[in-house]
Amino acid sequence: xxxxxxxxxxxxxxxxxxxxxxxxxPTAPQFHTAFAEDDYRAAAERSNRAETPKPLSVYVHIPFxxxxxxxxxxxxxxxxxxxxxxxxxxxxxxxxAVQGALFDEGxxxxxxHLGGGTPxxxxxxxLGELMASLDAAFHFAPPAEREFSLEVDPRTVTPxxxxxxxxxxFNRLSFGVQDFDLDVQKAVNRVQSEEDVVALVQAARxxxxxxxxxxxxxxxxxxxxxxxxxxxxxxxALRPDRIATYSYAHLPELFKAQRLIRPEDMPPxxxxxxxxxxxxxxxxxxxxxYIGMDHFALPEDELTLARENGTLQRNFxxxxxxxxxxxxxxxxxxxxxxxxxxxxxxxxxxQYQHRLGEGRLAVFRGYRLSEDDRLRRDVINALMCHNRIxxxxxxAEHGIVFRDYFADALEALQEMADDGLVAIREHEIELLPAGxxxxxxxxxxxxxxxxxxxxxxxxxx
Ligand code: SF4
Numbered sequence: 210x211x212x213x214x215x216x217x218x219x220x221x222x223x224x225x226x227x228x229x230x231x232x233x234x235p236t237a238p239q240f241h242t243a244f245a246e247d248d249y250r251a252a253a254e255r256s257n258r259a260e261t262p263k264p265l266s267v268y269v270h271i272p273f274x275x276x277x278x279x280x281x282x283x284x285x286x287x288x289x290x291x292x293x294x295x296x297x298x299x300x301x302x303x304x305x306a307v308q309g310a311l312f313d314e315g316x317x318x319x320x321x322h323l324g325g326g327t328p329x330x331x332x333x334x335x336l337g338e339l340m341a342s343l344d345a346a347f348h349f350a351p352p353a354e355r356e357f358s359l360e361v362d363p364r365t366v367t368p369x370x371x372x373x374x375x376x377x378x379f380n381r382l383s384f385g386v387q388d389f390d391l392d393v394q395k396a397v398n399r400v401q402s403e404e405d406v407v408a409l410v411q412a413a414r415x416x417x418x419x420x421x422x423x424x425x426x427x428x429x430x431x432x433x434x435x436x437x438x439x440x441x442x443x444x445x446a447l448r449p450d451r452i453a454t455y456s457y458a459h460l461p462e463l464f465k466a467q468r469l470i471r472p473e474d475m476p477p478x479x480x481x482x483x484x485x486x487x488x489x490x491x492x493x494x495x496x497x498x499y500i501g502m503d504h505f506a507l508p509e510d511e512l513t514l515a516r517e518n519g520t521l522q523r524n525f526x527x528x529x530x531x532x533x534x535x536x537x538x539x540x541x542x543x544x545x546x547x548x549x550x551x552x553x554x555x556x557x558x559x560q561y562q563h564r565l566g567e568g569r570l571a572v573f574r575g576y577r578l579s580e581d582d583r584l585r586r587d588v589i590n591a592l593m594c595h596n597r598i599x600x601x602x603x604x605a606e607h608g609i610v611f612r613d614y615f616a617d618a619l620e621a622l623q624e625m626a627d628d629g630l631v632a633i634r635e636h637e638i639e640l641l642p643a644g645x646x647x648x649x650x651x652x653x654x655x656x657x658x659x660x661x662x663x664x665x666x667x668x669x670x
Pocket of ligand 1: 282285327
């Protein structure tokens with residue numbers, strides 16, 4: 210396992226600086242409002258006319274939550290008024306119908322992801338309505354080809370409901386656990402019992418979910434190495450197929466909820482690195498493979514296999530095994546990627562309803578990629594998914610001479626090469642085991658916008 214990832218503390222400290230996560234390239238700060246509804250419709254039309262139209266991937270954003278987790282940086286609406294969710298669902302159905310009409314009937318929908326907020330804020334009956342609307346508007350791929358997932362807040366569902374979710378057509382789920390320690394849970398206002406999580410994971414296995422994932426966060430208030438070690442041990446014992454360990458970015462000046470965390474409870478920066486080191490050591494010792502960017506998976510998991518055979522993909526939801534899809538974003542704030550464009554929906558429910566009420570789409574900004582953007586996107590994806598850039602493959606696809614075109618980037622990468630993090634060879638660049646935690650830093654060398662970007666980013670490690 211250690212050939213995949215090495216934790217070199219001094220180098221991790223040296224390269225830990227703000228940088229994009231590259232769920233898209235160019236990143237969201239480049240999106241602009243000159244790209245509007247008509248541009249999106251044109252992109253959908255072009256995607257239908259492609260020689261081989263891509264399969265479809267749909268993301269649905271459910272923004273509601275019953276209580277506020279103090280670390281939260283998501284776009285959410287905290288409310289106990291379930292009427293609001295019922296009203297939102299009605300508009301969502303409108304949007305599904307309008308969007309579904311833009312894409313040719315023959316195009317299969319192979320991927321679905323429900324994120325939030327809390328998708329399980331909706332009752333299973335409401336989720337059933339949502340699935341029926343999607344099924345009516347899009348052509349679902351046969352069950353064996355589908356990757357239909359949702360995020361589950363363990364506080365909102367029972368084991369019986371987990372079985373129902375499987376019956377509704379979902380075959381993957383991720384549980385937001387974050388930390389089992391009660392003091393940490395209280396400090397972030399997210400108390401959930403270990404027993405409940407264990408019962409839900411067992412129910413998911415029994416129900417036949419193909420992939421069960423658990424999300425953890427390190428760097429939360431009151432976390433110690435010993436307390437997080439105990440959480441990791443319990444999670445490893447549950448043996449989820451995938452584990453995502455996110456680094457908590459404490460930015461109270463940006464996210465109001467985080468101001469509710471007591472500053473004196475925050476772990477010092479060196480503790481965060483200890484927690485990261487611990488996480489890598491424990492998970493790799495337990496047989497998990499580092500996929501990249503906070504994600505670990507069991508050796509037999511599809512993500513690990515895709516990483517090994519070079520078919521791993523990266524999208525707005527993280528890593529995926531599915532072939533490149535056209536992605537449709539539904540609900541407030543959601544982002545789509547259709548052909549050579551990105552698009553984003555409005556962020557407020559009032560605007561969302563207003564636009565849909567006028568028969569318009571909810572897209573309010575976006576971006577159409579230039580040839581240079583597409584080239585850089587391919588290079589960054591190669592690094593993030595395969596730890597390697599094959600110059601010949603990029604040259605054949607884009608008609609450039611890699612070493613000439615990227616002379617500046619190669620120069621910028623030299624420091625990482627001198628530090629033993631990347632190898633720059635005659636025909637390729639490879640992220641070395643000590644550099645894999647710093648893949649964002651390497652990707653930043655190929656980002657043409659970063660120097661002038663006003664975006665605020667989390668730290669790279
Ligand atoms: S972390 Fe998740 S459940 Fe908690 S407030 Fe944010 S979106 Fe809601």
